[in-house]
Amino acid sequence: MNISTQTGTQDSTQPTTTAVVTGATSGIGREVARQLADLGWRVIAIGRDQEALDELAASSERITPRRADLVTDDLDGLVPEQVDALVHAAGISPSTSVEDTSEEDWERVLALNVTAGAALARRALPALRSARGTIVFVNSGAGTAARPRNTPYAASKHALRALANGLRVEEEENGVRVSTVYPGPTDTPMFGGDVDRAALIRPESVAKAVVMAITASDDVQLTDIHVRPRRELSW
Ligand SMILES: NC(=O)c1ccc[n+]([C@@H]2O[C@H](COP(=O)([O-])OP(=O)(O)OC[C@H]3O[C@@H](n4cnc5c(N)ncnc54)[C@H](OP(=O)(O)O)[C@@H]3O)[C@@H](O)[C@H]2O)c1
Structure with a gap:
């Protein structure tokens, strides 16, 4: 990673850096895509x-859209x-109890939240x-932490945390760093x-934390970043 991406906007003398962002059509992922493009990333x-x-894609020429269902489509080429x-x-994030969750629903949440991340990491x-x-x-x-009627989601995110922690130590010698936000x-x-939406975190604030992990100084990795609302909510 070149020095300018560690500190902010790229200059024209540096090679372009490239990010692959999933979930880029909505919420947090979309903000990550926008912020990285604003910093000069492809x-x-x-x-x-x-x-x-x-x-x-219309918002920035640096953004290349790739339509894919990460559960059902072939990930080669992404x-x-x-x-x-x-x-x-x-x-x-299915809001179901274990009693109400079918095997197909389990497979879907794990396939998207965990396996797709691992599969893309493997390719990258x-x-x-x-x-x-x-x-x-x-x-x-x-x-x-798991909450009632949220167990499949919590199980997938616990697995995602394990994926990040395991991959980090596997790749330490190879120079790849792994962060969880x-x-x-x-x-x-x-x-x-059911909450006043003004009390929620703004997606752009989470995206900033993601960008911070990506642009951290080369000598460190920001392993775990917890982004909480300024005034704590019960979620
Ligand atoms: N919002 C929260 O309160 C919150 C809190 C903690 C963690 N998170 C995490 O933050 C991440 C982003 O969530 P968000 O809040 O930004 O939600 P969101 O606005 O609902 O965005 C979810 C994204 O996932 C993509 N997606 C869903 N199914 C897909 C599939 N089969 N293949 C490819 N892409 C798929 C959607 O794109 P398409 O529909 O275009 O495919 C969309 O871009 C998630 O991992 C979520 O668990 C969110």
């Missing part, structure tokens, strides 16, 4: 919603040859090693809690 923006992808950062923000590792790049997994408070309740379509 962004491969992944999601299923074609209209949202078109809108995002990761370019040069990658400096991978952000896995795509996720679903050679490029990330060359670039001394960064992987950021967008986790959740549910990655450290744990957002609290954030004002995106995913959050349906």
Whole structure:
């Protein structure tokens, strides 16, 4: 990673850095894509919603939209040859108890929230090693504590935390760093809690934490970043 990306906007004499961002059609992932593009990064923006992808791509020539269902589509070809950062923000959050969750629902939440992140990381590792790049997994408070009627989601986020922690030590010698960002309740379509939405975290604030992990000084990695609302909520 070049020096200018560690501190902010790229200058024209530096090679372009590239990020792959999932969940880029909405909420936190979309803000990550926008902020990285504003900093001069080339962004491969992944999601299923074609209209949202078109809108995002229209906002910056640095953003390349890639339509893909990360559960059902072949992931080959989504990761370019040069990658400096991978952000896995795509996720679903079924509000069901164990009693009410079918095997298919379990498979879906684990496939998107965990397996897709691992599969993309696997494909990006050679490029990330060359670039001394960064992987950021967008986790959740549910990655450290489970709540009723949220168990499949919490199980997937606990697994995602283990993925990040294991991958970090596996890749330590290879120069790839791995960060987890744990957002609290954030004002995106995913959050349906009965609360004054003004009290929620803004998605751009979570995105800033993701960008901070990616642009951290080369001698460190920001392993776990918890982003909580200024005034604590019960979620
Ligand atoms: N909002 C919160 O309160 C909160 C709190 C803690 C953690 N988080 C985490 O933050 C991350 C981002 O969530 P968000 O709040 O920004 O939610 P969001 O606005 O609902 O965005 C979810 C994203 O996931 C993508 N996605 C869903 N299914 C997909 C699939 N099968 N294939 C590819 N992409 C898929 C969606 O894109 P398409 O529909 O276009 O495919 C969308 O871009 C998630 O990992 C979530 O668990 C959120």
